[in-house]
Amino acid sequence: MFNSLKIEFEENEEVIAVIRKHPICLAKPIFVLIFFLVLISFFLKFFLASLAGFIILLVILCILLGYSLSHFLLWYFDIFLVTNQRLIDIDQKGIFRKEISETSLDKIQDVTYEVNGIINTIFGLGSVKVQNAGSKSVIEIQSTRNPRAIQELISSLERVSEQSKEKEMSASELVSYIKKLDKEPLENKNGNSKEEEKE
Template sequence: MDEQFETSHQLFHSFCIRPDFSFEIQGKDEEVILVLRQHPIVALNWFFNVILFLILLVIVNLVFAGLLNPQQQFFTNFLTVALILSYFWFNLVTYHFNVGIVTNKRVIDLDFQIFGLREFTIADLGRIEDITTKSAGFFQSLFNYGDVFIQTAGTEANVEYHRVPKPTEVTSIINKLIEK
């Protein structure tokens, strides 16, 4: 057990060190060191879009109230709200289930698509050749989030964590695990 990493959790569990967490393809002697999700600030974009669409729906209902009969208005509103809620649900599921996992043996990128498609990208720590951190732009600098690109040797797929909190700390943790 690596005592150098203290347990901690960030808002919305977007950056968790030593969480009480297990996953489907975890090995018997494999210990989860870090779990990553996109920074919560990224979710504000689609959350505000949902609010904007709902406000626009109310405005459209007020402006065009006399053009449709009540049944047509109900059907149109029902369909519009269903589309808005579907957009919200899709983004919520994508945000929650797209997870980066760093263990004492591997780095794993789990991408979940809304229709049940799961994509695992896995790299053994010993096969990692380069780790690049990219944090560009005003908001990424202000809120301390960015991308972490992990290049591996040979034909293994590279692992990428997009818009995760504290990308330099993620890189530091992975480098410490590689050195062991």
């Protein structure tokens, strides 16, 4: 997966967590797809009555498929990587356009999280902002699950970054350290939560 993103990792750099927006962000395109499929079903006899109607049906289905697939790909490749050396934010702006920003752990100045609105509160969604020291740039993760856990993870990594310089720490050692914090599970580098892995 990471090869397809064309990310060059540093020596001894290991991915600790892969964070995506919550799948609820796909609710709108899914609703649109279902709505038009139901609508098409009412006129199915009309579309199948002639060759022209059948061609129109195929065109509509191709448009719906392209619409749904594009939204899924934008969601899937819009990710936030946490490694034992840095944070990498990949914003997928379009099918063929993306923006990548990063900051090393020792340059993190502040990490905050927000949960706004009823829907976000119900589903436990929020945003996490990482302030880069020495600049006004901010890396933001939006509509993600467990924003508090992510904030604690990044803060923990920032606190031990100096220690990791003095004594080289692997990703597993960092995770063991972070486990001392009682927090909710995050997605690992395979995209599954630790609770899901146990199952």
